[in-house]
Amino acid sequence: MIIQKTSSSRLESFDQENYSFGDHFIDHMIICEYDNGKWGEAKLMPYGPLSFSPANMTFNYGQACFEGMKAYKDKDGQVFLFRPRKNFERINKSAKRLAMPEVPEEVFMKGLKVLMDVDRAWIPYGEGRSLYIRPLIFATEEGLKARVAHKYMFAIVASPAKSYYTAPVSVKISDYYSRSASGGVGFAKAAGNYAAAFYPTQMAIEEGYDQIIWTDDATHEYFEESGTMNVFVRINDTIYTPPTSEKILDGITRDSFIQLAKHKGLDIRVEPVAVKTVLEAQKNGTLKEIWGVGTAVVTSVFKAFGYKDQRFELPVLADEDSYALTLKKALVDIQTNQAEDPFGWRELVERNILETV
Amino acid sequence: MIIQKTSSSRLESFDQENYSFGDHFIDHMIICEYDNGKWGEAKLMPYGPLSFSPANMTFNYGQACFEGMKAYKDKDGQVFLFRPRKNFERINKSAKRLAMPEVPEEVFMKGLKVLMDVDRAWIPYGEGRSLYIRPLIFATEEGLKARVAHKYMFAIVASPAKSYYTAPVSVKISDYYSRSASGGVGFAKAAGNYAAAFYPTQMAIEEGYDQIIWTDDATHEYFEESGTMNVFVRINDTIYTPPTSEKILDGITRDSFIQLAKHKGLDIRVEPVAVKTVLEAQKNGTLKEIWGVGTAVVTSVFKAFGYKDQRFELPVLADEDSYALTLKKALVDIQTNQAEDPFGWRELVERNILETV
Ligand SMILES: Cc1ncc(COP(=O)(O)O)c(C=O)c1O
Ligand SMILES: Cc1ncc(COP(=O)(O)O)c(C=O)c1O
Numbered sequence: 107m108i109i110q111k112t113s114s115s116r117l118e119s120f121d122q123e124n125y126s127f128g129d130h131f132i133d134h135m136i137i138c139e140y141d142n143g144k145w146g147e148a149k150l151m152p153y154g155p156l157s158f159s160p161a162n163m164t165f166n167y168g169q170a171c172f173e174g175m176k177a178y179k180d181k182d183g184q185v186f187l188f189r190p191r192k193n194f195e196r197i198n199k200s201a202k203r204l205a206m207p208e209v210p211e212e213v214f215m216k217g218l219k220v221l222m223d224v225d226r227a228w229i230p231y232g233e234g235r236s237l238y239i240r241p242l243i244f245a246t247e248e249g250l251k252a253r254v255a256h257k258y259m260f261a262i263v264a265s266p267a268k269s270y271y272t273a274p275v276s277v278k279i280s281d282y283y284s285r286s287a288s289g290g291v292g293f294a295k296a297a298g299n300y301a302a303a304f305y306p307t308q309m310a311i312e313e314g315y316d317q318i319i320w321t322d323d324a325t326h327e328y329f330e331e332s333g334t335m336n337v338f339v340r341i342n343d344t345i346y347t348p349p350t351s352e353k354i355l356d357g358i359t360r361d362s363f364i365q366l367a368k369h370k371g372l373d374i375r376v377e378p379v380a381v382k383t384v385l386e387a388q389k390n391g392t393l394k395e396i397w398g399v400g401t402a403v404v405t406s407v408f409k410a411f412g413y414k415d416q417r418f419e420l421p422v423l424a425d426e427d428s429y430a431l432t433l434k435k436a437l438v439d440i441q442t443n444q445a446e447d448p449f450g451w452r453e454l455v456e457r458n459i460l461e462t463v
Numbered sequence: 464m465i466i467q468k469t470s471s472s473r474l475e476s477f478d479q480e481n482y483s484f485g486d487h488f489i490d491h492m493i494i495c496e497y498d499n500g501k502w503g504e505a506k507l508m509p510y511g512p513l514s515f516s517p518a519n520m521t522f523n524y525g526q527a528c529f530e531g532m533k534a535y536k537d538k539d540g541q542v543f544l545f546r547p548r549k550n551f552e553r554i555n556k557s558a559k560r561l562a563m564p565e566v567p568e569e570v571f572m573k574g575l576k577v578l579m580d581v582d583r584a585w586i587p588y589g590e591g592r593s594l595y596i597r598p599l600i601f602a603t604e605e606g607l608k609a610r611v612a613h614k615y616m617f618a619i620v621a622s623p624a625k626s627y628y629t630a631p632v633s634v635k636i637s638d639y640y641s642r643s644a645s646g647g648v649g650f651a652k653a654a655g656n657y658a659a660a661f662y663p664t665q666m667a668i669e670e671g672y673d674q675i676i677w678t679d680d681a682t683h684e685y686f687e688e689s690g691t692m693n694v695f696v697r698i699n700d701t702i703y704t705p706p707t708s709e710k711i712l713d714g715i716t717r718d719s720f721i722q723l724a725k726h727k728g729l730d731i732r733v734e735p736v737a738v739k740t741v742l743e744a745q746k747n748g749t750l751k752e753i754w755g756v757g758t759a760v761v762t763s764v765f766k767a768f769g770y771k772d773q774r775f776e777l778p779v780l781a782d783e784d785s786y787a788l789t790l791k792k793a794l795v796d797i798q799t800n801q802a803e804d805p806f807g808w809r810e811l812v813e814r815n816i817l818e819t820v
Contacts, residue, residue, distance in 0.1 A: 113481045128607035135517060160492060160618035162515075168654030169661070170523040206548035226675045240607050244522045249530075250597050251483035252691050254637075254665070261517035265607045280646070287680035288773045289637070291659045297525030298655010300609045302648045304526070304562035308611070323644035324681035334609055360668035394793030 107220065109460060112152040117227055120266075128238065128265050128401075132228040136217035140207050146258070150211050150220055153263060157461055163245035163255040169416070170244035171200035172295035176267070177222050177239060177455065179231040180443035182204035185222055185455040188441050190215065192358045193241065199356075200294035201243055205254045209243060214411075216459075217241075217262050219279040223459040225264070234269040236441075238402070244297070267402075274409035274425045277396070279333055279381055280306065281414060284323035285331070289364035292330075292353040300334070307333070317398070319381050321381060322353065330380040335358035335398030335406060337379070339388040340429050342394065345374040359399040359437070365449060372429065381413065388418050395422060405434040464577065465771065466817060469509040474584055482623065485595065486506065488586040490623045493574035496603070497564050499616040505570050507577055518614040520602035527601035527654035528557035532715075533624070534579050534596060536588040537800035541810040542579055543569070545798050547572065549715045550598065556713075557651035558600055561566060573816075574598075574619050581818040582621070588619045591626035593798075595759070603812060608818075615785045624759075631766035632673035634689055636738055638771060641680035643687070648749070649710040657691070664690070673770055674755070678738060679710065686736040692763060693717035694736070695784050698744040699751065702731040716756040720790050722806060725776030727793070729786065738770065745775050753777060754787035762791040 114134045119151045130155045137146040139309045163168045173193040178186050194215060218239065222229070229237040245255035265425045269277040269348060283306035286292020292299065303318070308408045317333035329337055329348055336357040345367055350356040369375040387393035391428060398406040402439045407430050439445035443452065469490045478771035488510045495505040516720060521527045535543050551572060555565040560736045575596065579586070586594040598619045602612035609813040640657060640663035643649020649656065658674070667675045674690035686694055686705055693714040702724055707713040724731040744750035755763045764787050767776045782788045799811060 111739075129605075131516075131518060131605075137517065153516070155516045157512035158512070158515045159488075159620070160494065160599065160601075160616065161488060161597070161620045161622075164601060164654070165521055165527050166529055166597070166654060167657035167661075168527060169658040170522050170525060172523055185730045202660050204658045205665055217794045238607060240518070240523070242517065242523060244517075248488075250595060250620070254661045260515065262608070263516070265518075282646045284646040287641045289639045289641040289663075289680055289683075291568060291655075296655060296658065297521070297523060298648075298653060298658060301526040301561045301653065301655060304524075304611045305560050306646075308562055317765035322600045323646055326646075343518060 107216065108147055108149040110149060110151040111224065112368060113318065114389055122230065122266070125266065125398070127267050131224040132237070132264045132266070134221055135226055138213050138217065138219050138260045140258040140260070141256070143453065145207070145213060148217050150224060154176070158246065158249050159249060161248040163247050163249055164297070166195060166250070167252055168296070168298040169204055170208065170242065171197060171204055171208060171295050172240060172242035172297065173197045176236040176401055176441070177229050178236050178442045179229045181230070181231070182184050184441055185226055185229055186441070187218065187222070187455060188359055189362070189451050190218060190453055191406050196295065196356065197241055197243065200296060203291055203294045204296055206243055206245070207258060209260045213260060214241065219455050219459050221262055222455040224455060226265060230266050230268070235323045235396055236267045236324070238267040239264045255285070272403050272406050274407045276314065276410040276411040276412065277317045277319050277408050278310040278315040279319045280321050281326045283309070283318065285328055287323055288351040288353065290353065293350065293355055297450065303334070313412065320410065327381055329381065329384070330354050330397040335400035337398050338399065338430070339361065339379050339384055340395040342392045343373060345372060346379050346427055348374055348379050349376050357400060359401055359404060362437055362451065364400055365370045366433050370436070375405045385413060393429050394421060395423065395428060404438060405430050407431065464573065465504055465506040465783070467506060467508040468581065479587065479623070482625070484624050485622050486561050486733065487622055489582040489594070491578055491582055493578050493619040495566070495570050495574065497616040497617070498613070500562070502567060502570060502617070505574050507581060516605050518605040518607060520527050520604050520606055523607070524602070525653070525655040526563060526612055527599065528554060528561055528562055528563065528652050529597060530554045530652060531600035532596045533593040533758055534586050535585045538588070538600045540588070541800065542583060542586055543798070543800055544575065544579070544810045544812060546715055546719070546811055553713065554598055554600065557653060559652055560648055560651045560670050563600055563602070564615060566617045570617060571598065576812050576816050578619055578621065579812040580814060585623060593624045594621050596621045597658040601644070611699070629760050629763050631764045633671065633767040633769065634676045634765050635667040635670060635672040635769040636676045637678050638683045640666070640675065642677045643710040644680055645710065647710065650707065650712055653678065653711065662693070670769065676768065677691060684738055686713050686738065686741070689755040692757035695705055695754050695756065695787070696718065696736050696741055696751040699749045700730060702729060702786060704733055705734050705736050706733050714757060715808045716758055716761060716794070718755055719794055719808065723793050724803070734803065740782050750780060752780065752785060752787050761795060762787050764788065773801060
């Protein structure tokens with residue numbers, strides 16, 4: 107690994123109390139380039155711009171995929187990653203579906219840990235704070251022919267994240283727009299999936315909602331995901347979440363919620379969630395909660411949902427009665443080393459890793 | 464418009480006989496940046512790399528769309544664009560669906576003509592030769608939050624194209640993969656649509672085909688497009704092509720073929736094309752031709768198609784009996800100013816446009 111440290115850290119001039127998510131970057135980044143059929147040597151270098159022409163194939167054909175993960179600091183200043191191998195596996199699933207080269211485990215995992223260790227001082231400590239980490243792979247070749255590129259870059263950039271707290275939101279159940287096709291790329295964290303979701307989301311916002319509950323594109327009768335999160339529905343005391351498929355991202359938070367719910371003895375069922383079932387439960391008063399889960403906010407609680415021209419309010423539960431918040435707290439406590447980790451999910455970032463690289 | 468010409472043209476060192484499509488760029492490019500809610504002044508400048516960080520939003524969320532169009536030179540050295548306003552309209556349809564700012568007509572059209580005029584010497588003349596032009600819009604903001612960007616670049620780059628000729632190809636009718644969802648972005652030239660098609664195409668190639676005939680994702684019972692082309696089927700002497708929809712790109716070549724066919728008094732019908740109908744016509748001998756159309760090759764003739772585990776050969780027709788080739792020739796003759804243009808499709812690029820900018 108090539109190490110090229112910055113000579114002027116930006117940390118001093120970074121206002122740790124006043125910033126918005128995703129706009130400030132830690133001092134360094136990892137990059138590793140793929141050419142001639144193989145990955146080169148990974149490099150730690152100062153975060154900043156590189157050279158790309160407008161004919162860059164990602165700008166033209168969107169051959170790019172990414173991951174989103176977090177590092178947490180505990181009260182002793184120890185740094186932990188959460189299930190990082192899951193992100194490693196998933197970026198390669200995405201890469202494969204986009205006909206991109208898979209990144210080697212060594213490049214991904216060592217890059218991640220070296221970056222975390224070198225920029226350890228950037229990782230926020232405190233309630234709801236973390237470092238958001240973005241590994242990505244994208245085509246770097248220049249060319250105007252729509253074909254698989256021969257050159258790629260793997261990069262890891264990262265940005266301090268302040269708070270998980272998000273006020274309860276209203277969501278619109280989609281009856282027209284969709285985020286994935288059968289036989290498509292919905293299960294991949296493909297760059298293009300996100301751009302495709304922006305306009306429908308804007309339309310939902312214009313109708314007074316914050317996000318969309320995506321439904322299957324053929325019938326719009328089944329829940330898929332919510333915004334960029336997986337979705338859970340609680341009817342009476344049973345939790346439902348749709349099975350993953352080629353249309354639904356296999357979320358790591360989703361999987362952790364399922365495991366935690368089982369561990370707590372809750373009744374959780376992975377099965378298709380029909381819009382009809384949710385509407386009926388709403389009508390007969392058995393619909394208790396709907397929420398989304400994902401790395402960025404862990405859990406987003408929904409206060410209302412819309413379907414066609416109707417808006418339905420969800421019950422307001424005390425925090426301790428909410429499965430969404432109970433599971434969220436259990437997960438955050440594990441992530442931040444405030445609780446035991448019976449699942450082996452936390453991964454300590456050793457100090458002075460550079461000496462062993 | 465800001466004009467910044469190169470001081471060292473690369474034209475002399477460009478081998479006009481030996482190059483492959485899309486790898487060589489003309490001396491200049493147009494760029495225009497969007498920020499603070501408005502487009503800045505367009506600029507002609509030397510083609511080359513610019514600065515973008517790996518946190519660039521296009522690399523991460525694929526907010527990018529493009530056009531593909533051509534300029535042709537006639538025997539007198541006059542340069543023509545083909546229906547350029549169609550591309551202008553379509554890039555903005557794509558931009559809208561991707562929640563991107565629409566590019567002003569002035570920026571698009573003047574940029575195009577100035578670039579063509581300044582790099583006039585790069586435009587190849589001769590049978591099947593043209594300049595392939597790529598206008599595109601992509602997000603340029605840096606950020607790790609999946610949201611609509613605030614900064615964009617519009618660019619036009621271009622690359623000499625040698626020949627339309629492509630040998631007849633075999634295509635696989637998709638019964639699993641798909642390129643677009645109902646309520647999705649299939650009608651847009653969204654960057655991510657292309658990356659999503661690469662892997663399925665590789666799978667088809669492994670089965671011995673060159674391209675995929677995309678079918679609807681819900682049932683795979685209806686033709687949508689072929690590769691990155693619109694598709695036509697001829698049964699007896701009737702030509703069929705599926706109607707455009709939110710799942711099918713509204714191709715300019717497709718539209719031109721429809722108009723030309725009508726003009727020639729051919730029986731052409733814009734209606735859903737069922738896989739079943741094509742298979743039946745194949746069986747009873749009435750299936751004459753299947754072909755794809757698009758700007759890059761104008762027409763790609765199919766010699767065989769596969770469905771499930773079967774492969775079917777298509778009849779080999781004399782050029783003059785082929786509707787595909789007859790319409791292709793008629794179109795190319797108009798594009799290259801070798802025939803009258805009753806439709807008003809050709810648009811002359813005036814000389815010394817710079818003096819009027
Ligand atoms: C489309 C989509 N669904 C779900 C998720 C949740 O996945 P994870 O829990 O792994 O962050 C994400 C990513 O955050 C996503 O982009
Ligand atoms: C998906 C797709 N379909 C069809 C076409 C054909 O469109 P046009 O004839 O405007 O080039 C293209 C572009 O070439 C395309 O990318």
